[in-house]
Amino acid sequence: MATPLLKSGIEAASQAVEPTSPVARFAADEPLAMDAGVDLAPWQIAYQTAGTLNAARSNAVLVCHALTGDQHVANTHPVTGKPGWWERLVGPGKPVDTDRYFVICANVVGSCMGTTGPASINPATGRAYGLDFPLVTVRDMVRGQAMLLDRLGIKDLFLCIGGSMGGMQVLQWAASYPERVFAAMPIATGARHSAQNIAFHEVGRQAILADPNWHGGRYLDVGTRPAKGLGVARMGAHITYLSEPALHRKFGRRLQDRDAPTFSFDADFQIESYLRHQGITFVERFDANAYLYLTRAMDYFDLAADHGGVLANAFRGTRTRFCIMSFTSDWLFPTADSRAIVHALNAAAAPVAFVEVESDKGHDAFLLDEPAMISAARGFIAAAGRERGL
Amino acid sequence: MATPLLKSGIEAASQAVEPTSPVARFAADEPLAMDAGVDLAPWQIAYQTAGTLNAARSNAVLVCHALTGDQHVANTHPVTGKPGWWERLVGPGKPVDTDRYFVICANVVGSCMGTTGPASINPATGRAYGLDFPLVTVRDMVRGQAMLLDRLGIKDLFLCIGGSMGGMQVLQWAASYPERVFAAMPIATGARHSAQNIAFHEVGRQAILADPNWHGGRYLDVGTRPAKGLGVARMGAHITYLSEPALHRKFGRRLQDRDAPTFSFDADFQIESYLRHQGITFVERFDANAYLYLTRAMDYFDLAADHGGVLANAFRGTRTRFCIMSFTSDWLFPTADSRAIVHALNAAAAPVAFVEVESDKGHDAFLLDEPAMISAARGFIAAAGRERGL
Numbered sequence: 001m002a003t004p005l006l007k008s009g010i011e012a013a014s015q016a017v018e019p020t021s022p023v024a025r026f027a028a029d030e031p032l033a034m035d036a037g038v039d040l041a042p043w044q045i046a047y048q049t050a051g052t053l054n055a056a057r058s059n060a061v062l063v064c065h066a067l068t069g070d071q072h073v074a075n076t077h078p079v080t081g082k083p084g085w086w087e088r089l090v091g092p093g094k095p096v097d098t099d100r101y102f103v104i105c106a107n108v109v110g111s112c113m114g115t116t117g118p119a120s121i122n123p124a125t126g127r128a129y130g131l132d133f134p135l136v137t138v139r140d141m142v143r144g145q146a147m148l149l150d151r152l153g154i155k156d157l158f159l160c161i162g163g164s165m166g167g168m169q170v171l172q173w174a175a176s177y178p179e180r181v182f183a184a185m186p187i188a189t190g191a192r193h194s195a196q197n198i199a200f201h202e203v204g205r206q207a208i209l210a211d212p213n214w215h216g217g218r219y220l221d222v223g224t225r226p227a228k229g230l231g232v233a234r235m236g237a238h239i240t241y242l243s244e245p246a247l248h249r250k251f252g253r254r255l256q257d258r259d260a261p262t263f264s265f266d267a268d269f270q271i272e273s274y275l276r277h278q279g280i281t282f283v284e285r286f287d288a289n290a291y292l293y294l295t296r297a298m299d300y301f302d303l304a305a306d307h308g309g310v311l312a313n314a315f316r317g318t319r320t321r322f323c324i325m326s327f328t329s330d331w332l333f334p335t336a337d338s339r340a341i342v343h344a345l346n347a348a349a350a351p352v353a354f355v356e357v358e359s360d361k362g363h364d365a366f367l368l369d370e371p372a373m374i375s376a377a378r379g380f381i382a383a384a385g386r387e388r389g390l
Numbered sequence: 391m392a393t394p395l396l397k398s399g400i401e402a403a404s405q406a407v408e409p410t411s412p413v414a415r416f417a418a419d420e421p422l423a424m425d426a427g428v429d430l431a432p433w434q435i436a437y438q439t440a441g442t443l444n445a446a447r448s449n450a451v452l453v454c455h456a457l458t459g460d461q462h463v464a465n466t467h468p469v470t471g472k473p474g475w476w477e478r479l480v481g482p483g484k485p486v487d488t489d490r491y492f493v494i495c496a497n498v499v500g501s502c503m504g505t506t507g508p509a510s511i512n513p514a515t516g517r518a519y520g521l522d523f524p525l526v527t528v529r530d531m532v533r534g535q536a537m538l539l540d541r542l543g544i545k546d547l548f549l550c551i552g553g554s555m556g557g558m559q560v561l562q563w564a565a566s567y568p569e570r571v572f573a574a575m576p577i578a579t580g581a582r583h584s585a586q587n588i589a590f591h592e593v594g595r596q597a598i599l600a601d602p603n604w605h606g607g608r609y610l611d612v613g614t615r616p617a618k619g620l621g622v623a624r625m626g627a628h629i630t631y632l633s634e635p636a637l638h639r640k641f642g643r644r645l646q647d648r649d650a651p652t653f654s655f656d657a658d659f660q661i662e663s664y665l666r667h668q669g670i671t672f673v674e675r676f677d678a679n680a681y682l683y684l685t686r687a688m689d690y691f692d693l694a695a696d697h698g699g700v701l702a703n704a705f706r707g708t709r710t711r712f713c714i715m716s717f718t719s720d721w722l723f724p725t726a727d728s729r730a731i732v733h734a735l736n737a738a739a740a741p742v743a744f745v746e747v748e749s750d751k752g753h754d755a756f757l758l759d760e761p762a763m764i765s766a767a768r769g770f771i772a773a774a775g776r777e778r779g780l
């Protein structure tokens with residue numbers, strides 16, 4: 001526990017990507033015990049905080065990010081220059097009020113924004129891990145976050161909140177460390193990844209693996225990047241984050257800067273141009289191997305399977321209060337997935353509120369301007385704050 | 391009209407793929423006037439027939455195939471050795487009864503099973519067309535089929551039937567040649583391609599274009615094939631042909647020949663193994679450029695736009711009787727798309743029956759064992775046959 005808590009601007013010798021966040025380093029005596037059977041060491045976790053930890057250390061909120069998210073939840077992104085990805089929900093006066101709560105958001109293990117992952121340098125070889133990095137699970141991510149909280153001197157969380165893969169982490173937190181989670185809010189997520197979701201992920205992975213610039217995962221060694229494969233993966237995934245009604249409303253069959261189809265393979269339709277843009281901007285900020293690893297982590301996630309096949313067993317005896325939220329047009333994690341969690345929590349006699357938000361924005365609704373989501377979150381968090389005496 | 395009707399086993403000098411079907415050749419004096427503004431000449435169309443044309447020439451049925459289908463609707467496929475793709479519906483004693491009707495199924499223009507397409511030799515260069523082949527539309531396909539019928543001496547069709555892209559052709563037939571279609575049965579289709587469907591097609595195309603073995607579409611010249619890109623395109627498309635419930639029922643999260651996940655990027659899950667197999671078998675039988683062209687044809691299809699923005703105008707004054715069919719779990723062409731066609735036919739005062747088949751098999755249901763589809767088709771076709779005096 002003697003490793004200093006490095007605050008920011010440090011050089012990151014063990015990272016391919018220069019971290020832009022405070023970094024907690026864990027040396028060889030504090031390995032991350034991974035589900036793959038590997039003790040990862042040394043390793044580090046890059047995170048951001050906002051707000052102030054109170055004297056009782058009782059106001060900590062952990063925000064868990066999604067597949068391609070990162071720790072920049074409420075601050076301008078250092079690479080893209082865009083606002084934090086959840087400033088609608090996290091900030092002064094927002095439902096996760098940084099004037100009242102101490103917010104932590106940590107880049108997950110296996111990602112590429114400063115936390116150790118496949119783009120990090122493998123100390124055994126002096127080169128990037130690539131596929132030598134051990135497979136990551138959602139449990140590994142949460143185990144790493146727990147070690148970060150230990151380092152920060154935070155015994156328990158007032159609130160653990162996140163959407164999509166972030167919601168999986170919230171569920172895992174509630175299952176792995178029930179005594180450390182006062183309130184939990186998993187949004188637009190499921191207790192396991194469906195066959196269809198695994199299928200979409202597999203297509204994205206195969207697109208990356210098909211790119212000759214991927215070089216068996218060793219592209220950093222040879223100075224290339226599988227940009228086309230990763231772009232195709234992102235384009236396909238992006239469709240699943242939206243909804244048919246939203247696509248129809250936003251794009252329909254409208255043409256892009258032209259009056260008639262060109263009778264070519266140009267991006268005639270606005271939706272094509274939009275998707276290509278999504279692919280291009282994504283590859284500028286994300287590591288292809290990290291995408292492989294994190295999609296796999298989501299595929300492997302199956303909380304019931306980890307508890308004898310009965311999801312309720314994951315929550316028996318919990319005192320955490322839950323708010324589960326889904327969106328009507330989310331077909332990646334449909335409301336039925338959230339209902340399954342609610343039923344399990346009911347069976348475990350856990351206190352649970354359930355909100356299905358009417359929205360045509362699809363899965364990405366949790367990142368967008370959805371007033372019903374904001375007000376439900378505000379209500380649940382404020383009530384939990386009162387119960388916690390905050 | 392002097393060009394001989396070539397029956398089978400001919401050499402196909404103008405084809406990269408040796409046709410395995412009877413072929414009708416159209417010489418320079420009978421070009422195909424394409425929507426792209428090109429007169430395609432010479433060109434040919436490969437087709438299969440089953441049954442016997444009656445003396446009145448009144449019992450002809452045109453079966454229109456889908457995106458990756460071909461003319462082998464009711465006979466063993468010469469490349470894959472599999473049964474015809476619609477033997478459930480077409481054959482002796484089947485709803486499209488080859489003991490009573492003369493069935494024609496023609497490979498569409500732009501495809502790769504013997505009809506002229508991007509893999510055919512461009513007479514101007516002596517090499518495969520590649521992207522020099524003009525963009526193809528559904529109207530072009532239908533125009534080509536009409537020329538084939540002329541050649542076969544068939545003035546009008548008793549029935550025009552098809553699913554998916556085949557259904558688009560049926561709708562186009564009814565709009566372009568209403569006097570030549572006695573009965574029409576478009577299944578699992580729409581009068582236009584939605585933004586989401588265009589989006590999925592665009593991802594598939596980008597996967598092909600990203601494959602360095604695609605060589606700007608000139609892969610046949612250099613003896614390569616963009617197998618990986620085409621495989622990824624097929625994998626992604628295949629998900630859209632199924633449904634979440636069907637995937638859950640068939641595969642769920644079951645592992646493939648193993649008791650536990652391997653913590654690797656192997657095909658741990660059955661759904662991954664299945665999808666990879668779909669990709670591999672597809673590239674053995676299909677040309678990548680043809681895939682580009684035919685997906686584009688579907689994207690461009692918008693029957694209302696061709697008729698002043700009012701779909702009913704496509705059918706004004708028609709005497710064709712219609713049977714429209716959709717499947718409850720088809721999210722590629724959901725029932726709403728079929729309802730829009732029904733409403734337009736109602737507005738045009740056309741006789742129309744509408745059947746929504748309860749099925750969890752998704753879009754591909756039209757190719758599968760769906761007794762309700764078979765019996766509805768049998769009823770509609772038998773009634774139309776009586777009206778036709780067959």
